[in-house]
Amino acid sequence: MTAVADLDEARALLREFPVVDGHNDLPWALRKQAGYDLDALDIAGDRHEHLHTDIPRLREGGVGAQYWSVYVPCEQPDPVAATLEQIDCVRRLLTRYAADLAPALTAAGMEAARRDGRIASLMGAEGGHSIANSLGTLRGLHALGVRYMTLTHNSNVDWADSATDEPSTGGLSAFGREVVAEMNRLGMLVDLSHVAATTMRDALDATSAPVIFSHSSARAVCDHPRNIPDDVLERLPANGGVAMVTFVPKFVLQAAVEWTAAADENMRAHGLHHLDTSPEAMKIHRAFEERTPRPVATVSTVADHLDHMREAAGIDHLGIGGDYDGTAFTPDGLNDVSGYPNLLAELLDRGWSRTDLAKLTWQNAVRVLGAAEDVARDLQATRAPSLATIEALDG
Amino acid sequence: MADLQDHIPPTTEVGEDDGLRDGSPPVPAPFDRGYEPPGELLERAHTLLAAHPVADGYSGLPWALGNLPWYDLELGEAAVDTDLPRMRQGHVGALFWSLHLPDKAQDGRTTAATLEQLDTARTVIENHQEGLRLVRTSGQVVDSHNCGRVAVVLGPAHAAALDDSLGILRILHALGLRVLTLAGTTWAGLSGLSRFGEEVVREMNRLGVLADLSGASPATAERTLVLSRTPVLCTRSAARDLRPHPANLPDDLLAALGAAKGLCMVPLTAEQTGPTVPDVADHLDHVRDVAGPECVGLSGTYDSGAVHPRELTDASRYPHLIAELLRRGWSETELSLLTWGNVQRVLRSADFMARAAQQRREASTARITDLDAP
Numbered sequence: 001m002t003a004v005a006d007l008d009e010a011r012a013l014l015r016e017f018p019v020v021d022g023h024n025d026l027p028w029a030l031r032k033q034a035g036y037d038l039d040a041l042d043i044a045g046d047r048h049e050h051l052h053t054d055i056p057r058l059r060e061g062g063v064g065a066q067y068w069s070v071y072v073p074c075e076q077p078d079p080v081a082a083t084l085e086q087i088d089c090v091r092r093l094l095t096r097y098a099a100d101l102a103p104a105l106t107a108a109g110m111e112a113a114r115r116d117g118r119i120a121s122l123m124g125a126e127g128g129h130s131i132a133n134s135l136g137t138l139r140g141l142h143a144l145g146v147r148y149m150t151l152t153h154n155s156n157v158d159w160a161d162s163a164t165d166e167p168s169t170g171g172l173s174a175f176g177r178e179v180v181a182e183m184n185r186l187g188m189l190v191d192l193s194h195v196a197a198t199t200m201r202d203a204l205d206a207t208s209a210p211v212i213f214s215h216s217s218a219r220a221v222c223d224h225p226r227n228i229p230d231d232v233l234e235r236l237p238a239n240g241g242v243a244m245v246t247f248v249p250k251f252v253l254q255a256a257v258e259w260t261a262a263a264d265e266n267m268r269a270h271g272l273h274h275l276d277t278s279p280e281a282m283k284i285h286r287a288f289e290e291r292t293p294r295p296v297a298t299v300s301t302v303a304d305h306l307d308h309m310r311e312a313a314g315i316d317h318l319g320i321g322g323d324y325d326g327t328a329f330t331p332d333g334l335n336d337v338s339g340y341p342n343l344l345a346e347l348l349d350r351g352w353s354r355t356d357l358a359k360l361t362w363q364n365a366v367r368v369l370g371a372a373e374d375v376a377r378d379l380q381a382t383r384a385p386s387l388a389t390i391e392a393l394d395g
Numbered sequence: 396m397a398d399l400q401d402h403i404p405p406t407t408e409v410g411e412d413d414g415l416r417d418g419s420p421p422v423p424a425p426f427d428r429g430y431e432p433p434g435e436l437l438e439r440a441h442t443l444l445a446a447h448p449v450a451d452g453y454s455g456l457p458w459a460l461g462n463l464p465w466y467d468l469e470l471g472e473a474a475v476d477t478d479l480p481r482m483r484q485g486h487v488g489a490l491f492w493s494l495h496l497p498d499k500a501q502d503g504r505t506t507a508a509t510l511e512q513l514d515t516a517r518t519v520i521e522n523h524q525e526g527l528r529l530v531r532t533s534g535q536v537v538d539s540h541n542c543g544r545v546a547v548v549l550g551p552a553h554a555a556a557l558d559d560s561l562g563i564l565r566i567l568h569a570l571g572l573r574v575l576t577l578a579g580t581t582w583a584g585l586s587g588l589s590r591f592g593e594e595v596v597r598e599m600n601r602l603g604v605l606a607d608l609s610g611a612s613p614a615t616a617e618r619t620l621v622l623s624r625t626p627v628l629c630t631r632s633a634a635r636d637l638r639p640h641p642a643n644l645p646d647d648l649l650a651a652l653g654a655a656k657g658l659c660m661v662p663l664t665a666e667q668t669g670p671t672v673p674d675v676a677d678h679l680d681h682v683r684d685v686a687g688p689e690c691v692g693l694s695g696t697y698d699s700g701a702v703h704p705r706e707l708t709d710a711s712r713y714p715h716l717i718a719e720l721l722r723r724g725w726s727e728t729e730l731s732l733l734t735w736g737n738v739q740r741v742l743r744s745a746d747f748m749a750r751a752a753q754q755r756r757e758a759s760t761a762r763i764t765d766l767d768a769p
Binding site: 035036037038078080081084085087088089091092096131132134136137139140143144384385 | 504506507510511512513514515517518522558560562563565566569570757758760762
């Protein structure tokens with residue numbers, strides 16, 4: 001059990017260096033639960049019965065910057081259109097909750113929000129399917145404020161392999177490398193969560209800017225394809241990138257990995273998609289849980305990952321990406337966005353210094369966006385927008 | 396004393412036609428069709444356009460350039476009808492850039508294709524910062540003109556680009572879109588605006604996106620004229636009475652457009668207006684007479700694949716058209732409204748309406764599945 005003194009110190013630390021969280025699926029939750037009706041699910045108040053995220057709990061958790069995910073599923077019939085609707089949702093949130101959420105497009109914007117005491121709000125697209133093989137669309141997303149794109153979600157795209165699909169391209173195709181180059185030129189961070197290890201390595205070879213993992217943990221601690229292998233973590237110092245640890249129990253706890261495999265099988269047996277979080281689906285899920293108790297991850301499970309990632313990548317290459325509202329279950333002590341102080345208290349208990357924690361929560365994530373901006377400025381001086389097409393490059 | 400006169404002359408709103416003739420009287424001599432205007436008229440046309448440049452209602456340039464491997468609009472580009480030297484010669488001060496997708500093969504990915512069109516437009520403008528400026532409001536149009544740049548207003552785009560979503564309308568507006576053509580979707584089809592279609596028009600008013608009714612069904616056009624709280628555009632419509640093209644407007648619609656202070660922008664195309672300058676002038680005369688001088692505008696329709704009248708083959712030829720109108724007795728006030736003033740009024744009205752509406756209304760979350768359920 002963590003000492004109260006540690007928790008107080010964690011809170012004090014977060015007031016100075018708040019959390020930059022790499023991934024939060026609130027927009028998709030608002031779409032699913034409320035049809036984007038922001039009156040129906042007003043996050044100005046306590047919404048813990050419906051959401052992991054609301055403004056009081058973001059404040060309690062010491063969140064100072066949030067990448068809002070403009071995720072749409074791979075199976076979405078028109079993924080570009082749905083992604084635009086997600087962006088519209090974030091823009092409306094920023095207008096509506098302007099006293100608490102500050103639009104941020106740059107590292108300087110993040111710092112300005114911190115000085116204001118507001119939560120810097122950025123956007124990340126989760127999956128290359130959101131650009132429909134079109135660099136013009138990629139530039140459109142950047143113009144709308146999207147500052148990272150995860151190269152794939154759970155399924156492969158035509159130009160990159162996902163961690164959770166059958167290998168097809170074997171990493172990045174020629175067009176995939178062009179996508180990475182264009183993202184470098186724009187100053188959009190290349191996010192390697194969700195992608196296959198082959199894609200991670202190809203992207204690290206191709207990129208001229210630091211990369212991020214918006215929500216991924218260590219494969220050496222828990223063997224799940226969504227996590228980062230050590231050889232990739234070890235390349236982060238040279239690249240300058242940041243791996244943001246995620247809390248999702250089915251990725252971080254070995255027992256939960258196996259339990260989830262059985263639970264997914266149960267969902268499919270009921271004719272449902274295994275990621276379905278609708279009330280009916282959750283009912284079936286809960287029934288399964290009663291028969292087979294769910295292994296519970298804790299703050300300590302996540303801290304184990306951070307300890308290992310620190311060994312492999314170094315303290316300058318760590319961050320946090322909770323994946324709140326994008327996952328059905330969360331670890332004990334990290335139940336929602338108010339839980340970050342518990343993680344910091346655990347790390348203090350393990351002997352992490354205040355300087356280490358400032359890097360983990362704030363400084364590394366801000367540095368990486370600033371570095372991407374610097375690279376973009378240089379590239380834009382010499383390179384025009386790419387007009388390449390997937391037909392031309394990948395045949 | 397001059398300031399104590401008994402009769403204060405009635406004043407009109409700035410830019411409105413006061414009915415007074417200004418400038419020299421019209422030249423009565425009858426010209427043959429296709430005749431070059433005499434130097435004196437052409438000179439007056441240039442003078443007039445220098446003060447009141449052309450705000451051109453439709454240009455297909457982004458799409459045309461998208462098909463070229465290399466281009467430089469600043470040096471002059473023979474592969475298209477529009478480049479900076481010719482726009483300067485023709486006194487073009489503002490240009491609506493169409494985001495229409497000529498290729499029906501885009502079906503199913505209209506939204507992505509529209510984003511690509513917007514991207515092309517932004518890239519072209521960025522590459523020609525000495526000549527072009529992307530603008531969003533009427534104030535920026537004036538500002539851009541004062542800086543010697545051609546103001547580029549983005550639109551019209553196809554209604555299909557919305558993919559039946561008001562969120563996407565807001566996103567396209569955030570990327571600069573100012574005009575949307577209300578045709579070709581289930582909610583703006585032959586039977587007029589559906590309930591969702593009406594919500595789209597209300598949200599367009601709230602954002603300041605102008606409705607374009609060229610090519611809209613009569614039912615859609617009538618309903619939009621009633622519903623819209625700010626004047627609408629017809630970006631490519633001439634007089635049906637003179638030429639029976641489906642996009643041309645019948646007199647009753649022209650009159651209704653005039654009553655709503657909307658704008659009929661007459662295209663310079665052989666198909667819709669006829670093969671000569673006097674043919675185009677006939678349409679302009681007719682629209683002015685039926686809809687009113689405050690409701691007529693110009694639409695070059697260059698680089699859209701259309702065939703143009705013999706003397707109006709590119710963006711440099713506007714003075715020839717204005718000279719013909721001078722010959723026909725158009726007053727300088729009427730001409731200044733035709734080329735510049737009317738577009739400014741419509742944009743300004745939409746800007747004002749949007750500012751006011753955004754104080755009162757939040758973004759609409761209406762969905763087509765709820766409003767248009769069978």
